Amino acid sequence: MTWIDRTNRRVADSSFGRYFRLEHSGHRKERKGSRFFTEIRAGLATLISLGQKHSEEYMLCVGIVQRDLVTATAAIAALTSFFMGLGANIPIACAPGMGLNAYFAYQVVGYHGSGPVPYRLAVTAVFVEGFIFVALSILGMRQWLARAIPASIKLATGAGIGLYLALIGLTYSAGIGAITGAVSTPLDLAGCKPEFRDEVTGVCEGYKLRNPTLWIGIFCGGIVTAFLMMYRVKGAIIAGIALVSIISWPRPTEVTYFPYNSEGNQSDVQQMEHVSPTNLWENSQHS
Structure with missing residues (x-):
């Protein structure tokens, strides 16, 4: 037995291990395969995966929207993830949906308030929405709504989100730069250095995959x-x-x-x- 196994056993035998129902904790609903160092590695992998690359455009955005808003977003993600593990004992990282935030900022409110909904009304709607979701959770209606969704739609939703994230990972903005948008087709093969990309369209003019x-x-x-x-x-x-x-x-x-x-x-x-x-x-x- 290695020192890792011994440490896992000691943590599992403690009140900490029984609270989180680690393997060998003696809890009647202990989770098989849930060990202390396993959960630490999983948490570190999730934390690193959630980290985003900050470009020069991002720093300009930070200067415009003020750092307190960016700090609040990170603090909310940390706080909700902490309580998700502490209260629900579920290893899920919670963070604001940046895609939904972009839709809210650029479509609903619009650039510099040019959208159809004033930002005060939109923020108020989001505030009220939070109370509605809390009420649905307390009454158990969210579970009922989740069970009402057909299994095929649940599987398709997971596959769609996975493909969407894979597409983001292949782009230049937040990925390895294997693909880019094109004029005649939705996507085009990329992989060229920045100096070989068109400044307007972003399409590689040559030296692809190099x-x-x-x-x-x-x-x-x-x-x-x-x-x-x-x-x-x-x-x-x-x-x-x-x-x-x-x-x-x-x-x-x-x-x-x-x-x-x-x-x-x-x-x-x-x-x-x-x-x-x-x-x-x-x-x-x-x-």
Whole structure:
């Protein structure tokens, strides 16, 4: 028995293990396969997967919408995930749906309030919606509504969300840059360096599938992780993410995440932090 197994047993024998119904805790509803270090690895993998890459456009957005709103979003995700595990004992990470937030901001309210619904009314509707969902949860109606949905729709919804996330992971904005939008077709093969992309359409004008970062993501982030999972290596997802992060860290390489430009230099980011939202707005009006 290794020290990991001994630690898992000690934690399971404690009140902490009985509360979370870990394996060998003695709880009448203990969960098989739920061990202390297993849950720690799963939590770390979920935390790393939830992390998003911040680009220069994101930093400009932060300067405009103020940091307290971004901090509130992160705090809500941390708080709800904590209570989901503490109260419901369910290993699910909770976070605001950024796709729904984008729909709310750009379609309902509109850019700078140009949408059909005033932002005060829209925010009030979201506030009331929260109380409605709490009431439905207390009365048990949410479970009834969930059971009323046909199983085929539930499976199709999961598959659709998975395909949507896979599509995002293949794009340039938040993925490895294997595909991009096109003019004549919905998607086009990409994988070129930024200097070979059209500034207007974003389509690769040449040198497709020759971006080194693309192959780092495919082999180190995808194939290596798949092999580790196939051989049941513990922490396979964390190892794949860590491998890509380590390779992308050194600056004087073709695959670095911190190139010697405005996006990679920390000094430029610090200068952006001192730019006030008023100056950004005035500059955008004169440009």
